[in-house]
Amino acid sequence: MRLKQLFLPIVIIALFSNMALAKELKVGKKAPSFTLTDVDGKEHNLKDYLGKYVVLEWINYDCPFVKKHYNSGNMQSLQKKYTAKDVVWLAINSSAPGKQGNFENAEIKRRSAEHGAAFTAYLKDDDGRVGKWYDAKTTPHMFIVDPKGKIAYMGGIDDIKSTKVEDVAGATNYVASALDAALAGNKIAMTSTKPYGCGVKY
Amino acid sequence: MALSRRIQSLVLVCLLLAPPLIAEETPVVSAQILPVSTIVTAGKPIEVAVIFSMTDGWHTYWQNPGEAGIPTTFDWTLPPGFSLISMQEPVPLRHVEDGITTFIHEEEAIYLFQFKTPPEIPDTIQFDVKIDWLECKSICRAGHAELSLTMPSGGTADLALASKRMGENAQSQFAAPGELVGGHVSRHRDMIIVNTKAFVLNRGKIVDVDFFPMDEMIYDIGRKPELKSRFGSQTIRIPLLSDLEDVPETLHGVLKITRRSGNDLIISHVLLKETIN
Numbered sequence: 341m342r343l344k345q346l347f348l349p350i351v352i353i354a355l356f357s358n359m360a361l362a363k364e365l366k367v368g369k370k371a372p373s374f375t376l377t378d379v380d381g382k383e384h385n386l387k388d389y390l391g392k393y394v395v396l397e398w399i400n401y402d403c404p405f406v407k408k409h410y411n412s413g414n415m416q417s418l419q420k421k422y423t424a425k426d427v428v429w430l431a432i433n434s435s436a437p438g439k440q441g442n443f444e445n446a447e448i449k450r451r452s453a454e455h456g457a458a459f460t461a462y463l464k465d466d467d468g469r470v471g472k473w474y475d476a477k478t479t480p481h482m483f484i485v486d487p488k489g490k491i492a493y494m495g496g497i498d499d500i501k502s503t504k505v506e507d508v509a510g511a512t513n514y515v516a517s518a519l520d521a522a523l524a525g526n527k528i529a530m531t532s533t534k535p536y537g538c539g540v541k542y
Numbered sequence: 543m544a545l546s547r548r549i550q551s552l553v554l555v556c557l558l559l560a561p562p563l564i565a566e567e568t569p570v571v572s573a574q575i576l577p578v579s580t581i582v583t584a585g586k587p588i589e590v591a592v593i594f595s596m597t598d599g600w601h602t603y604w605q606n607p608g609e610a611g612i613p614t615t616f617d618w619t620l621p622p623g624f625s626l627i628s629m630q631e632p633v634p635l636r637h638v639e640d641g642i643t644t645f646i647h648e649e650e651a652i653y654l655f656q657f658k659t660p661p662e663i664p665d666t667i668q669f670d671v672k673i674d675w676l677e678c679k680s681i682c683r684a685g686h687a688e689l690s691l692t693m694p695s696g697g698t699a700d701l702a703l704a705s706k707r708m709g710e711n712a713q714s715q716f717a718a719p720g721e722l723v724g725g726h727v728s729r730h731r732d733m734i735i736v737n738t739k740a741f742v743l744n745r746g747k748i749v750d751v752d753f754f755p756m757d758e759m760i761y762d763i764g765r766k767p768e769l770k771s772r773f774g775s776q777t778i779r780i781p782l783l784s785d786l787e788d789v790p791e792t793l794h795g796v797l798k799i800t801r802r803s804g805n806d807l808i809i810s811h812v813l814l815k816e817t818i819n
Contacts, residue, residue, distance in 0.1 A: 366785055402681065403682060404676065404682060404683060404684040439680065440680060440681040440682070468640075472641070477609045477610055477642050478609070478610045501612045502612065502615075502674065503612070503674070503676065503684040504674070534758055534759050536610075536611075536612055537610060538610060538611075538676075538678070538682040539609070539610035539611070539639060539640065539642040539644065539678070539682075540610075540640065540642065541640070541680075542640035542641065542642075
């Protein structure tokens with residue numbers, strides 16, 4: 341009886357804690373914890389990955405900017421390279437049902453296979469809670485969480501804000517630079533940049 | 543006959559189902575290039591306009607698009623000896639959707655370009671431009687156009703009137719360069735404070751303000767500026783990002799001011815570039 345009485349307050353406190361974290365989301369601060377389900381029905385809790393670097397990639401397969409990075413093979417290359425180095429790569433879709441980018445699991449799997457996507461998991465955030473905890477504004481919007489669960493990088497994927505596939509090769513990739521530095525035990529030079537892309541379709 | 547009727551029914555059903563798909567692919571933003579200057583004179587700047595027309599509900603983005611989107615870009619191929627002097631862009635609208643704030647253009651946006659001319663001008667000159675933009679409504683798509691304008695340097699009478707009207711229309715969409723006469727810009731904690739004593743005295747009371755910054759990642763654009771009135775003076779407080787490390791030296795952007803004059807609301811836009819003290 342006592343446990344049940346405590347349950348609701350605990351949930352409320354947890355929710356407000358994450359909301360408070362979103363307002364204070366900064367490099368070096370604790371990344372908001374979350375549990376989301378992937379397209380195979382498996383749950384992923386960010387805390388499960390403590391001890392590893394985690395990349396959070398806000399995704400919308402129909403967004404021209406996401407198409408740029410997938411049609412060029414750029415995003416998949418990053419996913420393959422860094423998951424091979426024990427980095428966890430979580431693609432998160434926060435599009436609300438009925439809005440651009442929100443698909444059924446079968447369609448997500450089909451598109452992911454078609455692209456040769458190599459993320460660890462594609463997580464569905466239909467109600468947008470996690471997106472709002474992270475203040476995710478665009479697709480793509482990238483976050484790197486360090487092994488201690490703190491934000492190491494947040495912002496854009498690279499420095500050329502366009503939808504053109506041909507711009508990928510000449511761009512400075514902030515995520516790759518950050519991961520290369522972090523995995524080598526070096527300081528990340530650019531820890532925060534302005535993300536660019538389509539607005540997340542909450 | 544029965545089979546024919548079945549086929550007709552099938553076609554009808556397909557046509558009824560098809561429109562949403564067709565509508566999604568139809569152009570919703572179009573661009574055209576028109577001369578503003580009707581006669582090209584050596585050594586005198588020439589003006590050209592690019593006009594965007596947008597289907598209801600669709601928008602493109604301002605040079606600082608805000609928290610999402612990208613600005614429209616122009617890649618010019620100019621006649622020999624010509625060079626770009628300036629681009630004027632219409633003032634934007636604030637657009638907030640799902641908690642994401644962007645600065646957009648809707649319906650029509652006229653961009654005005656001014657070019658420097660060489661000492662000698664050929665009889666015919668041609669301007670080519672490749673344009674890229676992002677168009678959004680409930681979905682977002684990349685937009686692209688390649689436009690060309692060829693005009694005789696001597697001009698034509700047909701161009702004269704249309705160009706004059708279009709040039710006047712364009713000017714009404716731009717912010718007027720302005721300065722704060724007797725005003726003062728300073729920083730206090732996480733706010734840029736603009737004192738507007740002169741506005742109150744001369745042009746009617748300010749009832750609403752907005753600010754569209756040219757610089758990104760400095761201002762908290764998710765929060766509208768605040769207007770404070772006190773003892774006959776008015777102060778505009780523009781919020782900065784909370785984790786801002788470097789203090790900006792200049793307040794650079796478009797200030798939208800709504801004043802009440804009698805029963806009328808008068809909206810003006812001022813292009814500001816003021817030193818922050």
